[in-house]
Amino acid sequence: xxxxxxxxxxxxxxxxxxxxxxxxxxxxxxxxxxxxxxxxxxxxxxxxxxxxxxxxxxxxxxx
Numbered sequence: 816x817x818x819x820x821x822x823x824x825x826x827x828x829x830x831x832x833x834x835x836x837x838x839x840x841x842x843x844x845x846x847x848x849x850x851x852x853x854x855x856x857x858x859x860x861x862x863x864x865x866x867x868x869x870x871x872x873x874x875x876x877x878x
Contacts, residue, residue, distance in 0.1 A: 826870045833866040 843856040 822873075825873045826867075829866040829869050830863065833862050837862065 837859065840859040840862065842859060844859055844862065846855045846857040848854055
């Protein structure tokens with residue numbers, strides 16, 4: 816049971832933080848900065864994919 820709770824926490828907590836911050840984010844978020852100083856942008860909806868990264872890393876290390 817404790818293992819399931821830890822799995823759920825690692826999955827839900829980053830997504831909850833993303834959901835809380837989502838309304839205050841600009842419509843486009845800088846994704847990368849090129850060597851010549853220009854910026855690449857992404858839509859703010861992609862922030863939820865970044866919220867899944869800790870869970871994916873956790874699953875990979877757990878194996």
